[in-house]
Amino acid sequence: MAWFLDQPEMLQGELDRLAALGTKFDIDEDAKARGILVIDVKYCIDDAELQLECSFPPEYPYFPPEIRCKEFPPGRHLEPFGKSLCIFADKNNSWDIAHDTLAGLIKDQVTRIYRIHKNPDEISSFENELEGYQPSGQLLAEENSIIVETSDCEPSASKGRGYIQLSPIKDGTREAIRGCLSQVFDEEGKLVFKDETGYSKRFSFRCPIRWVKLSKPLSAVDPEGIFSQLVAEFPCMNEPTYLKIGKVSVDIIGVCFKEEAARGQFEANWLFLIRRSWKRKGKPYGTISIIRSDHLHPNQLLARTPRLVGLAEATVAIIGLGALGSQVAFQLARAGVKNFYLVDRDHLQVGNLQRWIFGLPFVGMSKVQAVGQMLHQGYTGLSIQAFKLEIGGTPSITLEDGSKVLMTKFLNDEIIRKSDLVIDCTAMLNVNQYLSHLCKSHETDFVWCSATNGAWGGIVGRSPASYADDVWLKFNDEYGNRKIPEISTEPSAFVQPKGCFHPTFTGTGFDLDTISIMAARMAISILQGETYGILEHDVYVVEQWADKEPIAPRWKGFRY
DSSP: OOHHHHOHHHHHHHHHHHHHTTOEEEEOHHHHHTTOEEEEEEEEETTEEEEEEEEEOTTTTSSOOEEEOTTSOOSTTBOTTTOBBOOOSSHHHHOOTTTOOHHHHIIIIIHHHHHHHHSTTSOOGGGGGSOOOOGGGTOOEEEEEEEEEOOOOOOSSSEEEEEEEEOOOSOTTTOOOEEEEEEEEETTSOEEEEOOSSGGGGOOEEEEEEEEEOSSOOSOSSHHHHHHHHHHHOGGGGSOOOEEETTEEEEEEEEEEEEEEETTEEEEEEEEEEEEEEEETTEEEEEEEEEEEEEOSHHHHGGGOGGGTTGGGOEEEEEOOSHHHHHHHHHHHHHTOOEEEEEESOBOOGGGGGTSSSOGGGTTSBHHHHHHHHHHHHOSSOEEEEEEOOTTTOOEEEOTTSOEEEHHHHIIIIIITTOSEEEEOOOOHHHHHHHHHHHHHTTOEEEEEEEOGGGSEEEEEEEOTTSSSOHHHHHHHHHHTTSSOOOOOOOSOOBOOTTOSSOBOOOOHHHHHHHHHHHHHHHHHHHTHHHHOOOSOSEEEEEEEETTEEEEEEEEEEOO
16 A cells, blocks of 8 residues: 555645645645655745655655756756756665655755755855766666776767777677777877776677767767767767678767766766667667766776775785685785785585685686686786695696796795785695795795684784794794683584595685685785774684574784
């Protein structure tokens, strides 16, 4: 039942408050018969009488009404197509279910927005509570289609040509278009920008396009409206230049337009119009639609994580790529680390999938190959060197030129010395001790992590190169001598699944993730301490079970 029928007293309260505000209003009875409440409100602000169309969502009062006004003065808080007012900066968190009402919105927000729009040069603190309209968020675009652009460069020319790289298209009539804007040229053939991330190389089909830069903001959000706007400014774009793709011909036009990023700050954005033409049983068909753009550029990626600026220059070695190490690698790659050495001795088995970060497509691969491929698929600009070897068990390795070198020498010269940080996720005491010794010798920062059986507890620690002592040795000496309480561990024995190389511990992936994510935080605090911040302690011990029952993770820190 509609809320205003189920709770008529709530509707009456809204109407009483509108009357007390001095408005004149009418309920749209046709809409009400369809289960939708729309109230047309006449309200005077200063010397102007405004006609407000106020639509209540079916989920009212949990979500606010939408207010439209055709004669509202233009400005950054008015959606120019449907004439909706952008009342909240964040309507899902700013709307107060217990206290906010339609009358209150009209009296406060609508009145303030009206006066801001009438005096756009006046700076108001109230602006911070409002949302500026962005047409790119309202585009009526194709589902699942995207063309990524990798440069923040705005063309100085008004039109030109270029290329996009696309995934192969089997059915061009309805198949999603996915690709990357690879090159843009001006009218004279001068290169404006090109993809330097390498992302476009992931797409095999090269498609020529034309592009224009609109002199005015978008006047529509639908493909026909946008096309009419660009043809009015660039009549030459009316005639398509089709490219045959199978049974379908396509014409793609890139549209560059200005959009407000913040109050008074405008940035160039892109969308792409695609016209399709084909015949079926001799009958011609044609469509026009919008393909959204997105921005694969460091400025955009790091805007959400400003504390991580600079990680791209770091080199990290991760030793051990099981449940802990694969997750650490993923976390660091998405944080912005670009340079990796990956070391592990095993290949991925089906039994690993309960705790490994990705699934069946990687079964049978060496773990170093699987993690490297996973990272390359998800991120750009990575330099990954993967080595399948067992530390302490691989006497020598064969280099690309066919020559052999002792594993110990290679580990020292080509991994430890060339890394800014070594992360040991092997959970093997002899490997931990060996790597901590090598890192201390080469003045390389060292992080280790491990979990107890069942992932009931775990350890994350650091041994910075700047410390005089080896933290790993000191901590393990204290732990072995019971100066540090024993960490919780599941009492069951290790298990030997069919086909598994050796007995393995139990424990869920999500319990282990608590430990690997802390290891990633520890790593970032070492690599980017000036901006991210430095963790207070050198070693953290976590308890995740107590009295044989799961608990919220409890971390305890130790300084050395």
